[in-house]
Amino acid sequence: MASYLTAVPVLLLLAAVPICETGRVLVFPVDGSHWLNMQILVEALHSRGHNITVLRSSTSWYVKEHSPFYTSITIQQRHHESIESQEFMTAFLKRSIEIQRNKGSPFAFIAFFKNFFNCMELNHMAIGNLANNIFENKTVMQQLQEAQYDVVLTDPIFPLGVILAHYLKLPLVLNVRWLPIGEAHFALAPSPLSYIPQVLSHYSDKMSFWQRLGNVFYQTVFSYMYKFIVYPQYRGVLERYFGPDVDLLTLIQGADIWLMRMDFVFEFPRPTMPNAVYMGGLQCRNPNPLPPELTDFVQSSGEHGIVIMSLGTLLGELDPETSEIIASAFARLPQKVIWRHLGDQPSTLGNNTLLVKWLPQADLLGHPKTRAFVTHGGTNGLYEAICHGVPVLGLPLIFDQIDNMVRLEARGAAKALDVTNLDVESLTQALNDILDNTQPYRENMQRLSRLHRDRPIKPLDNAIFWIEFVIRHKGASHLRTESYRMPWYEYHNLDVIMFLLGCAMTFFVLIWFSCKFVWRAIKKNQKSKLE
Amino acid sequence: MASYLTAVPVLLLLAAVPICETGRVLVFPVDGSHWLNMQILVEALHSRGHNITVLRSSTSWYVKEHSPFYTSITIQQRHHESIESQEFMTAFLKRSIEIQRNKGSPFAFIAFFKNFFNCMELNHMAIGNLANNIFENKTVMQQLQEAQYDVVLTDPIFPLGVILAHYLKLPLVLNVRWLPIGEAHFALAPSPLSYIPQVLSHYSDKMSFWQRLGNVFYQTVFSYMYKFIVYPQYRGVLERYFGPDVDLLTLIQGADIWLMRMDFVFEFPRPTMPNAVYMGGLQCRNPNPLPPELTDFVQSSGEHGIVIMSLGTLLGELDPETSEIIASAFARLPQKVIWRHLGDQPSTLGNNTLLVKWLPQADLLGHPKTRAFVTHGGTNGLYEAICHGVPVLGLPLIFDQIDNMVRLEARGAAKALDVTNLDVESLTQALNDILDNTQPYRENMQRLSRLHRDRPIKPLDNAIFWIEFVIRHKGASHLRTESYRMPWYEYHNLDVIMFLLGCAMTFFVLIWFSCKFVWRAIKKNQKSKLE
Structure with a gap:
């Protein structure tokens, strides 16, 4: 639709x-x-x-x-x-x-x-x-x-x-x-x-x-x-x-x-x-055309399409071991990969992977050949992924990033891995799952995208x-x-609750003493009768 | 604006x-x-x-x-x-x-x-x-x-x-x-x-x-x-x-x-x-032109303008005493009045008042000469009054009508009277208040109207x-x-609260017995020393 x-x-x-x-x-x-x-x-x-x-x-x-x-x-x-x-x-x-x-x-x-x-x-x-x-x-x-x-x-x-x-x-x-x-x-x-x-x-x-x-x-x-x-x-x-x-x-x-x-x-x-x-x-908008050098690379991906990776403004530079693991996993993919990477070139880098210092993220996510997005899980990137219906592999680390990934995972549109505990096997497996069209990640993300874009304004x-x-x-x-100006006990009606409890207690105490009084009177009566 | x-x-x-x-x-x-x-x-x-x-x-x-x-x-x-x-x-x-x-x-x-x-x-x-x-x-x-x-x-x-x-x-x-x-x-x-x-x-x-x-x-x-x-x-x-x-x-x-x-x-x-x-x-819309017989009557009101009265679909027919009181109060006004009235014609009816069996309420409320709306306080009529910025005199009786009037009164855009306890003096006074431009009713209602109409869709x-x-x-x-499917005690976290209270009590009981144990040990020690 x-x-x-x-x-x-x-x-x-x-x-x-x-x-x-x-x-x-x-x-x-x-x-x-x-x-x-x-x-x-x-x-x-x-x-x-x-x-x-x-x-x-x-x-x-x-x-x-x-x-x-x-x-x-x-x-x-x-x-x-x-x-x-x-x-x-x-x-x-x-x-x-x-x-x-x-x-x-x-x-x-x-x-x-x-x-x-x-x-x-x-x-x-x-x-x-x-x-x-x-x-x-x-x-x-x-x-x-x-x-x-x-x-x-x-x-x-x-x-x-x-x-x-x-x-x-x-x-x-x-x-x-x-x-x-x-x-x-x-x-x-x-x-x-x-x-x-x-x-x-x-x-x-x-x-x-x-x-x-x-x-x-x-x-x-x-x-x-x-x-x-x-x-x-x-x-x-x-x-x-x-x-x-x-x-x-x-x-x-x-x-x-x-x-x-x-x-x-x-x-x-x-x-x-x-x-x-x-x-x-x-930030959701139609994508602009890619710069020529990226266009050629993206087009060369054929039917397999491309994977985008960017860890946002803060986490540009990964430690060398993690970079090697990620590069190895990428090298195994039939897709081409565009990776925003600021450190030294990993030795395991595959021919299918292009390292860039900066990438037009929204335009790449909006490209019809894009199959997956590897991200730290910041909201700007995730909303761009939702906008264009691209399933996500998250490598979250700080602040709200893990919580953000929990939300997309709950909708079956993403997977998350611990970036501090990566190995080539599990990363490759996760990438393959996200890229596998028989799994529901892509369809779920595209459903989210349709819901997200369908609004009156x-x-x-x-x-x-x-x-x-x-x-x-x-x-x-x-x-x-203006309820935030109310004293907390009024906001929660605690005074009303205390009053009602007080009334109930008074009522029961009165009943108790009445019963006791009547009981004593009866006993006294019986006693005087016996006497 | x-x-x-x-x-x-x-x-x-x-x-x-x-x-x-x-x-x-x-x-x-x-x-x-x-x-x-x-x-x-x-x-x-x-x-x-x-x-x-x-x-x-x-x-x-x-x-x-x-x-x-x-x-x-x-x-x-x-x-x-x-x-x-x-x-x-x-x-x-x-x-x-x-x-x-x-x-x-x-x-x-x-x-x-x-x-x-x-x-x-x-x-x-x-x-x-x-x-x-x-x-x-x-x-x-x-x-x-x-x-x-x-x-x-x-x-x-x-x-x-x-x-x-x-x-x-x-x-x-x-x-x-x-x-x-x-x-x-x-x-x-x-x-x-x-x-x-x-x-x-x-x-x-x-x-x-x-x-x-x-x-x-x-x-x-x-x-x-x-x-x-x-x-x-x-x-x-x-x-x-x-x-x-x-x-x-x-x-x-x-x-x-x-x-x-x-x-x-x-x-x-x-x-x-x-x-x-x-x-x-x-239901808010621009008014249609009035039928010719109403147009003439409305135009004849001059600078004083008109008052509309309708008690809705249910309360068309008032008891004769109330109708006489309302007719008398209307007769004292310099405004012309259009009154949707189903019973007999009141004997005190003034020359300024036109009785009708039906009136085009939204179109009359949208007419620039309309100065006030006398209503039972049903929401359809009140939203039409807000739409066109006409201050309201309410005669509420059943269901939500009194609550509705409470809302408009809280905003200073209406007055309400008890329709079962009317007299000519207080009704006239209330009408004059609503119609008085030095009082804030009209200005408040027009402010509500501006806020109400100013929306993105x-x-x-x-x-x-x-x-x-x-x-x-x-x-x-x-x-x-899906929280409405939760058991009520889970929704209100009562099990968590009971657990925390239980922990706190266990903690204090442990402290209490530890203190008691230590205190006894000290006393025993002192006693054995004294002996």
């Missing part, structure tokens, strides 16, 4: 609508891969005539100072204060690989959380310092106040944009999948831990008793992390500029619209809220619509419950 | 999409005002080329046997078995008015629920009998099985369509606001009773302690009603055709898509689910898209959580 929506040109609906008013949008993005999808929003907003200002740190890695799409305000930051660097991430990755390799050891679990908490602490410390630098910089603060923005657009995993929006009393739109408390929905909608797995748990929505217990544990760990590791980094700024009793989470929950980088073709279905807008797959158009909605109406408070 | 979406023609998006496949849709509608919105869906589906079969009772009141939009299957039913009649509803209304009038009395509360339960029992008994008649009619069952429908579309307040869909193993789309357990979301998404008012409670989303207690009570009443009044009417059919352990609620929860007759401009924001599609206001187009989505993909199970 044809996908209906591919027939509708991008921004068709919005293009039919006159742009009545353009807005002034203040963006505080998060660096690294998070910038990739924020950039899509920024460029789309720019194309609709809005003025965009991006707030960035002087040490920023991906977010450039000069761009045709936005003007930037750069906050000076010393390099050692900043974690937005390839070196920091490379060191983090090295530790992660080491921990993953020793995962049999009883200390690996503790080492894992220590490494994760350390990463989060340094990140939030840097952002907390950036917050301080901004709030203490009178020129910048005056500039921000005088600019009269219509809306703040931010990724709240680092909540500086949220803090600024509240300080400037501006409507707030989040571009979000993660928060300092874990998966974003946990701060938005009721999230029964019995079927909603917290991130890092690696559980699906069907959990055994022990997994549900584990899920409670992961939720507790994130609450601990928020309270003792994340929040303290912002306490100073919050107390100074908002007063003593302002909770960071409440500020996040006060957002007007949550643009969720999620789609339920990929995520497990779960409770949501009217102000959540799902834009997962906003494209995710990017929908996201832009709701940002503009917030600009037009100065917020979207009618879509936001 | 202009509403963007008024510029986009209806079904623009879908019109741009080729109809790849037309489907066969089996509709089981609910009679009365519920048919009005189902009819809109049926006509839109017909205009898109789908084949529609409507299953109806021979005693049906609104759902005609012959229509250009559908073919019908009529199930013979004896009239005394049916409640789908004006007489039944008139009797119910009379009792409701009597109860409402005596609401000071301590028995009124009990009488209210007795009357409501009685109405529900007779309704569900009739539908239960209809279910029996269908399942025992081999010709009809064969016809239904051989027709190979693609989807069942039904209003599940009377769950016969749901039962049929499961029996025929067909995908299921609900057109829904109410269920036998109260407001529909209570069966779909987590619904904290601390801020989500159950229907009939007349509470808003900001509740005092006593209201939260009351809300728990109303929730309990609906659970009782479902279990002891509604479910027994279907038990026979369910046990015979599905086996002993099939719960009706679980069948409803297995629906693919919930087309909710709700919009959060009107409803309080609350948790929802990915398979809920909000189509509240699907029209509610009707969205509803049709999702019905066709279910036809194309044979369901939408990826949007539906």
Whole structure:
């Protein structure tokens, strides 16, 4: 069955609508891969005539100072204060690989959380310092106040944009999948831990008793992390500029619209809220033609087609042993392979494998000859694979990557292997399974693709619509419950429950004493009769 | 600010999409005002080329046997078995008015629920009998099985369509606001009773302690009603055709898509689910020109404009005393009034008031001279008022009408009076308030109207898209959580909580005995030293 929506040109609906008013949008993005999808929003907003200002740190890695799409305000930051660097991430990755390799050891679990908490602490410390630098910089603060923005657009995993929006009393739109408390929905909608797995748990929505217990544990760990590791980094700024009793989470929950980088073709279905807008797959587009050197290579693959491998921006360089294993497995395939590889050329590299320093991933995934995608399991790549219906072999390692693969595996559209524990045999077997058309991986992925593309409005158009909605109406408070402001015992009706228990107990005590009284009276009566 | 979406023609998006496949849709509608919105869906589906079969009772009141939009299957039913009649509803209304009038009395509360339960029992008994008649009619069952429908579309307040869909193993789309357990979301998404008012409670989303207690009570009443009044009417059919352990609620929860007759401009924001599609206001359209006799009357109103009054399909005829009071209050207004009135002409009728047996409500509400709408508070009329930004004076009486008015009053766009306790002074005062431009009613309603109309896709187009989505993909199970199949103690993680409490208790008991042991050892030691 044809996908209906591919027939509708991008921004068709919005293009039919006159742009009545353009807005002034203040963006505080998060660096690294998070910038990739924020950039899509920024460029789309720019194309609709809005003025965009991006707030960035002087040490920023991906977010450039000069761009045709936005003007930037750069906050000076010393390099050692900043974690937005390839070196920091490379060191983090090295530790992660080491921990993953020793995962049999009883200390690996503790080492894992220590490494994760350390990463989060340094990140939030840097952002907390950036917050301080901004709030203490009178020129910048005056500039921000005088600019009269219509809306703040931010990724709240680092909540500086949220803090600024509240300080400037501006409507707030989040571009979000993660928060300092874990998966974003946990701060938005009721999230029964019995079927909603917290991130890092690696559980699906069907959990055994022990997994549900584990899920409670992961939720507790994130609450601990928020309270003792994340929040303290912002306490100073919050107390100074908002007063003593302002909770960071409440500020996040006060957002007007949550643009969720999620789609339920990929995520497990779960409770949501009217102000959540799902834009997962906003990067889905028709492929552009390949550059000539790749075209020739791809065409030479014949009926067998090609396999693409890329481990994303962070994990470009693998250790030599792993590279050799992967090269050997690739060499056994009848397919041709295009591999984004930054290290030395493996000695076992086959004639069928082309090493490249960079590849046009979306265009390759959209090529009709592409048969499989070997990836670290970052969401940008996975949504591109879903968009084009290419089955996935995952080599996940950090953050949400394993959880992402769990989601695709639950739908029978992917397989995942432990990248720190690879051997040629099992990798070859997994590749052959994914490439085997008698197995359901390809068909399942293509079904996901059909479901994903069949929607009344494209995710990017929908996201832009709701940002503009917030600009037009100065917020979207009618879509936001204020229940997050209730005391927790009222929210959970604990006072009502206690009252009802009290009533029931009083009732039973009264019955008890009445019975006792009547019993005594009868006994007394009998006694006096006997006497 | 202009509403963007008024510029986009209806079904623009879908019109741009080729109809790849037309489907066969089996509709089981609910009679009365519920048919009005189902009819809109049926006509839109017909205009898109789908084949529609409507299953109806021979005693049906609104759902005609012959229509250009559908073919019908009529199930013979004896009239005394049916409640789908004006007489039944008139009797119910009379009792409701009597109860409402005596609401000071301590028995009124009990009488209210007795009357409501009685109405529900007779309704569900009739539908239960209809279910029996269908399942025992081999010709009809064969016809239904051989027709190979693609989807069942039904209003599940009377769950016969749901039962049929499961029996025929067909995908299921609900057109829904109410269920036998109260407001529909209570069966779909987590619904904290601390801020989500159950229907009939007349509470808003900001509740005092006593209201939260009351809300728990109303929730309990609906659970009782479902279990002891509604479910027994279907038990026979369910046990015979599905086996002993099939719960009706679980069948409803297995629906693919919930087309909710709700919009959060009107409803309080609350948790929802990915398979809920909000189509509240699907009747919103540009007004047609008025018939000539009304045009002259409306034009003659000059700058003061007009007031529209209609109490809906059920409450056409008021008792003479109330009619006199309303006529007197209208006579005092500088506006002209168009009043849909079925009884005798009141003696106090002013020259400014035109009585009509029927009025083109949507077209009158869309007329620029319309200043206020006096209504019983049914949702069809209220969404038309929101669509055209006309402030409302409500005279609610039964079912959800008071709750509906609570929602509009919470937004400052309406006032409500007790129709059983009217006097000329207070009615005149309320009308003057609503009509007074220095008061915020009109401005608030127009703000709601702007928010309501400003959306990426029209509610009707969205509803049709999702019905066709279910036809194309044979369901939408990826949007539906299966958590409703979990045992309740697992869903609420009670086994995990008990396990953790058990561990904690074991821990403390061990500590206690260890301390005791050590303490005894020390004491023994001291004693032996002293000796």
